Amino acid sequence: MGWPNKNLQYFCNLSIFVKFSLSNNQKHLIFSLEALTDNTLMLGVKAGQLDKMGLLFERYHRVLFAFLYHSTGQAAQSEDLVQTVFYRMLKYRHTFLGNGEFRTWMYHLARNVLNDSIRKNHRMVYQADVTLMSEKTVSTPAADIQLEKSQAIEMLHTALAKLSSDHREVLVLSRFQELSYQEIAEILQTSEGNIKVKVHRAMKELKHIYLKLEDGTRQ
Amino acid sequence: MEQDNKDNINAHFDDDEKQLWEALGKIVTPPPSTEVKTRFYAMLDTYINEVESQKTTVFEQSLHYLKSIFTYKPAYNWAYAMVLISIGSLIGYFSGNMIGKFSNNQAINSQADVKKLASEVQEMKQIMMLSMLENPMATERLKAVSYTQELNNVDDQVIDALLTTLNFDQNENVRLVTLEALIQLANNPKVREGLVQSLLKQESPLMQVALADAMVKLQEKRSVKQFKKLLQKENLNEAVKGKIEKTIKVLS
Numbered sequence: 001m002g003w004p005n006k007n008l009q010y011f012c013n014l015s016i017f018v019k020f021s022l023s024n025n026q027k028h029l030i031f032s033l034e035a036l037t038d039n040t041l042m043l044g045v046k047a048g049q050l051d052k053m054g055l056l057f058e059r060y061h062r063v064l065f066a067f068l069y070h071s072t073g074q075a076a077q078s079e080d081l082v083q084t085v086f087y088r089m090l091k092y093r094h095t096f097l098g099n100g101e102f103r104t105w106m107y108h109l110a111r112n113v114l115n116d117s118i119r120k121n122h123r124m125v126y127q128a129d130v131t132l133m134s135e136k137t138v139s140t141p142a143a144d145i146q147l148e149k150s151q152a153i154e155m156l157h158t159a160l161a162k163l164s165s166d167h168r169e170v171l172v173l174s175r176f177q178e179l180s181y182q183e184i185a186e187i188l189q190t191s192e193g194n195i196k197v198k199v200h201r202a203m204k205e206l207k208h209i210y211l212k213l214e215d216g217t218r219q
Numbered sequence: 220m221e222q223d224n225k226d227n228i229n230a231h232f233d234d235d236e237k238q239l240w241e242a243l244g245k246i247v248t249p250p251p252s253t254e255v256k257t258r259f260y261a262m263l264d265t266y267i268n269e270v271e272s273q274k275t276t277v278f279e280q281s282l283h284y285l286k287s288i289f290t291y292k293p294a295y296n297w298a299y300a301m302v303l304i305s306i307g308s309l310i311g312y313f314s315g316n317m318i319g320k321f322s323n324n325q326a327i328n329s330q331a332d333v334k335k336l337a338s339e340v341q342e343m344k345q346i347m348m349l350s351m352l353e354n355p356m357a358t359e360r361l362k363a364v365s366y367t368q369e370l371n372n373v374d375d376q377v378i379d380a381l382l383t384t385l386n387f388d389q390n391e392n393v394r395l396v397t398l399e400a401l402i403q404l405a406n407n408p409k410v411r412e413g414l415v416q417s418l419l420k421q422e423s424p425l426m427q428v429a430l431a432d433a434m435v436k437l438q439e440k441r442s443v444k445q446f447k448k449l450l451q452k453e454n455l456n457e458a459v460k461g462k463i464e465k466t467i468k469v470l471s
Contacts, residue, residue, distance in 0.1 A: 050267045057259050065251040079255050086259055090266050156242050175243045196231075203236045210239060 038102035046093045056102075057086055063177065064110060070172040071114055073161055081117060085110045100186070107173075107187040118165075155217070159210040167202035174199055344370055349380050357390040364396045373404055382413040386420045394421075398429055405437050418445040424456040431459075431466040443470050 036055070044052045061082055068078035068085075088109050089096075096105055160168060173184045174195075181199075185192045232240060273280075291299075344366060351363030367373065367381060381404075385397045404410045414433060421427050427449070434442040446463050449455070 050263065050270065053263055054260065057256075057263075061255060061259065062251065065255070066248040069248060070246075075249060075251070079251055079258075082251065082255055083258055083262060087262060087266070090263070152242065153246055156239070156246065160243075171243070175240070176246075176248065200231050203232060203239065207235050207239055211235075 039098050042089075042093070042096050042102050042105075043098050045090070046096055046098075050090065053086065053090060056089075060103075060106060061086070064106065067107070067110060067172060067177055068114065070160070070176050071165075071169065073157075077117075081110075081113055084113045084117075088113060101183070103179075104183065104186045111169075111187070155213050156210060159206055159213055162209050163202065163206055167198070167205055170195060170198045171202050171206070341371060345374075345377060348377065352380050352384055357393055360384070360388065360390065360393045361396055364393065364400050367400045368403060373407070375409065378404065378407060378409055378413070382410075382417070385413070386417055391423055391425060394423075394426055395429060398426070398433060402433050402436065411437065411439060415439060415442045415445055418442060418449055424459045427456075427459045428462050431462050435466055435469050438470070440470050443467055446470075 038056065038059070041052050041056050045056070064085060065078055065082050068081045069075060072078055072081070085106070089106070092109070096102070160171070163171070170184060170188075173179050173187065174181070179187075181192045181195045184195045188195065348363045348366040348370070351359050351366070354360055354363070364381070364384065367377065370377065381397055381401055385394055385401060388394050388397065398414075401410050401414060405414075414430065414437070418427070418430055418434075421430060431446070433439075434446075446467050450460065450463055
C-alpha cells in the first residue's frame with residue numbers, strides 16, 4: 001500500500017510513536033485533559049451541555065470573586081456579581097466563539113457586569129468591607145508587629161479604595177489576578193505598551209494616596 | 220513567564236512603589252462563602268429546566284403566537300379595516316371576473332344555440348320547400364319556389380329540384396318563377412349549366428324568350444350552340460325565332 005502523501009506518513013508514524021511511548025494512564029490523562037480545557041468545556045456548554053458549566057464554576061468562581069471583591073471592596077455584593085457573571089455566561093453562551101481564551105471572554109463579561117452594577121446604583125463606590133477587616137484583625141495574634149502590619153495592610157486597602165476605577169482595575173488584574181500584560185491588553189482591548197504605562201501610573205497614584213494616608217495617621 | 224512579568228514591572232518602579240507592590244501581594248482575598256456554590260447550582264438547575272421546558276413548548280409558543288395574531292386589539296382598528304377592505308375588494312374582483320367569464324360562456328353558448336337553431340330552421344325550410352314543390356296545387360309550388368329566395372345556403376339537392384321544376388313542371392307560371400329564382404342563383408356553375416341545357420327542353424315560346432333574356436343577362440356564351448340547335452327545330456314560333464337570332468348576335 002503506497003502512501004499518498006509523505007507528510008501524512010510522517011505524521012502517522014509520529015503519532016504511533018507517541019502512542020506507544022506513553023503508558024495507558026498517561027494516555028488517559030492526556031485525552032481527559034484535552035476534553036476538559038476551558039474552551040472545550042465552554043464549547044460544550046454552547047452546544048447544549050449546560051451542566052458542564054459546573055466544572056467551569058469550580059475552576060473560576062474564586063478567581064472571579066477575587067476580581068470582583070478587589071474591584072468593589074464588598075464581599076456580599078461580589079458574591080451576587082459572581083452569580084450574575086455565571087448567569088450571563090449561560091445566557092450569552094452563543095457569543096463564545098472558541099477562538100480566544102475562555103478567561104478573556106469571562107473577564108469581558110465580568111467587567112460588563114461590574115460596569116452595569118455601577119451604573120445602576122451611582123452611589124455604589126469602592127468601600128472597604130469593615131466587618132471583614134475587623135474580623136481579620138481580631139483573628140490575628142495580638143503581637144504589636146503583626147498589628148502594625150495589619151494596620152499597614154488596612155491602610156493599603158483604603159488607598160486602593162481611593163484609587164480611580166480604571167487604575168484600580170489594571171492593578172487588580174495584574175497584581176491580584178496575576179495576569180500577564182498581554183492578557184490584560186486583550187481583556188481591555190488595548191496594546192500591551194498601553195497597559196504597562198497604565199500600571200505604572202496606577203502605582204504612582206497609589207503611592208501618592210498611601211503616603212498621604214500615612215501622614216494623616218502620624219499627625 | 221510570570222517571573223519575567225514581575226521583573227518587568229519592578230524595573231519601572233522606584234523603591235516605594237516596589238514596597239507597595241510587595242504589600243499589595245500580601246493583601247488576603249477572603250474566600251467566598253459556601254452559599255455562592257449552592258446559589259450557583261440552584262441557578263444552573265433552574266436555567267437548565269427553563270431551557271428544556273422552552274424546548275418542549277415550541278409548539279405551544281407558536282400556538283400562542285397564532286392566537287395573539289387573531290385576538291382583537293383595539294389599537295389595530297385601522298389595520299383590521301384595511302385588511303377587511305382589501306379582502307372584500309379581492310373577493311369582488313375575482314368573483315366579478317368569474318361572473319364575467321360565466322356570462323361570456325353563456326353568450327357563446329347562446330350564440331351557438333342560435334346558430335344551431337338557424338341551421339335547423341334552414342333545414343326545415345329546405346325540406347318544406349322540396350315537399351311543396353311536389354304539391355299538385357300550382358299555387359303551392361309557386362310558394363315553394365319563392366321560398367328559395369329565403370334560403371341562405373342552397374345545396375345541390377335544392378338546385379336539382381329547381382332545375383327539374385324548370386324543365387318538367389306543367390304550369391308555365393311555375394316554370395317562369397323558377398327561372399327567376401335560378402337566375403338569382405346564377406353564381407353556381409351547376410345552375411348555369413342547367414339553364415343552358417334547359418333551352419332545348421322548353422316547348423313554350425314564353426319560356427324560350429324568357430330563357431333567351433336570361434342568357435343575355437348572364438352573358439352565357441355557351442348557350443349560343445344551343446340556340447342554334449333550337450333554330451333548326453320545326454314549328455318554332457316566328458317571334459321566338461327573331462328573338463333568338465337577336466340573342467345569338469348579342470352573345471357572339
